[in-house]
Amino acid sequence: MVLVAMSIARGYAADSKMVARASWDAGIEAYNNKEYAEAVEAFESVVAHGSASADVYYNLANAYFKLGQQTTNSSRPFAGGELGNAVLNYERALRLDPTMDDARYNLDIAKDMTNDTESVPDSFIKHLWYSMARSMTSNGWATLSLSSLLLSIILVMIYLLHSTIVVRKVAFFASIIIIMVVFFSTALSITQRNAAMYSKRAVILTNDTTPVHASPDSGSKIIRQPSQGVTVRVERAQDEWSEVRFADGEKGWVRTRNIEII
Numbered sequence: 001m002v003l004v005a006m007s008i009a010r011g012y013a014a015d016s017k018m019v020a021r022a023s024w025d026a027g028i029e030a031y032n033n034k035e036y037a038e039a040v041e042a043f044e045s046v047v048a049h050g051s052a053s054a055d056v057y058y059n060l061a062n063a064y065f066k067l068g069q070q071t072t073n074s075s076r077p078f079a080g081g082e083l084g085n086a087v088l089n090y091e092r093a094l095r096l097d098p099t100m101d102d103a104r105y106n107l108d109i110a111k112d113m114t115n116d117t118e119s120v121p122d123s124f125i126k127h128l129w130y131s132m133a134r135s136m137t138s139n140g141w142a143t144l145s146l147s148s149l150l151l152s153i154i155l156v157m158i159y160l161l162h163s164t165i166v167v168r169k170v171a172f173f174a175s176i177i178i179i180m181v182v183f184f185s186t187a188l189s190i191t192q193r194n195a196a197m198y199s200k201r202a203v204i205l206t207n208d209t210t211p212v213h214a215s216p217d218s219g220s221k222i223i224r225q226p227s228q229g230v231t232v233r234v235e236r237a238q239d240e241w242s243e244v245r246f247a248d249g250e251k252g253w254v255r256t257r258n259i260e261i262i
Helices: 003-031 036-048 054-069 081-098 102-110 125-135 136-161 163-197
Strands: 200-203 223-225 231-238 239-246 251-255 259-261
Touching: 003 036, 003 054, 036 054, 054 081, 054 102, 081 102, 081 200, 125 163, 136 163, 231 251, 231 259
Parallel strands: none
Antiparallel strands: 200 231, 200 259, 231 239, 239 251
């Protein structure tokens, strides 16, 4: 019975991969033919079949963005919420691969079209630290840390066993520098991993603006009305409401159905 279940699971996984691959090819072809609605549908199918990756999210975001720019006489740009979906998927691509410069560049262009607020400036040290963390993935920093640790062990062994004083001194000071690299790369790996796993960031996905209330009550005061594509941090949830924090630090309540976690 267990073998039958395992065989069915393997068959389903193989079918999903085949469908995802076919959808990917269809999405690329549709995008190249400027059939952006079909491209969106195809790339969404790839995600639905469990084959999401940074490249898939990036291409899906591009398709949403191009689709939103296709207007008719009776519509305006991004009338169907395409800008919000573009921002969401650029963010998801960068969550998986923070070194994807094209996604970051396109995300900045998309965000310029929203009414997102300016963030509270970080200190120079904090900004520098997070910029360094984003220069590689968490796994990349972890690999550097392990490689440096191995090199430091070799240098320590040279210091302990070599008979030449000059070589021992060079090995000693080099091992100290490499050990510092181990600590820094480990800390940067943890920073990047935590940013990817525990950051409850979300994007507003409504077609137009979304009312933000002072309390989880539709009758309460509306304190701001952000547009689609604005990124927020989810603080907590209560029934059908979510309390969110904006980049400038202001907090308010929105309907949970109007946002999607990155």
